Amino acid sequence: MKFLSPLIVFTACGLLAAPLFAAEQAPDLSGCAAKRQDISTQIEQAKAAGNSDQQSGLEKALSEVTANCTDASLLKQQEQKVLDAKREVSRRQADLNKAMSKGDPDKINKRKDKLAESRKELQDAQEELEKVQPDEEDE
Known part of the structure; x- marks a missing residue:
């Protein structure tokens, strides 16, 4: 039983840390890609809050960034x-x-x-x- 206990703790720590390692490996967006991602996140938040006016404005902003941002x-x-x-x-x-x-x-x-x-x-x-x-x- 003494052997099993550290094994369970080690496995649990590995499972809990996996999302952290995945987040570290994801590349940070920059420039226009980061701007598009930020607006997309805000759109999702507006959808979740049921704010259709804000969502509409953000979708327009996203299309402007997509069309014009370099x-x-x-x-x-x-x-x-x-x-x-x-x-x-x-x-x-x-x-x-x-x-x-x-x-x-x-x-x-x-x-x-x-x-x-x-x-x-x-x-x-x-x-x-x-x-x-x-x-x-x-x-």
């Missing part, structure tokens, strides 16, 4: 978002510097908060850009 255009769009966010950070930094030269503590704190917010948006845009960029090993 990975190159998605990459270019995200690169532009990063550039815009960098400009915003620069502008906010200049605003902060100006407030600091005037010495108004209230304005300085407001400008610091705005700068932090802009930096967070830049970080988010850069992370999103990394998601849509093609992997070096794929080329």
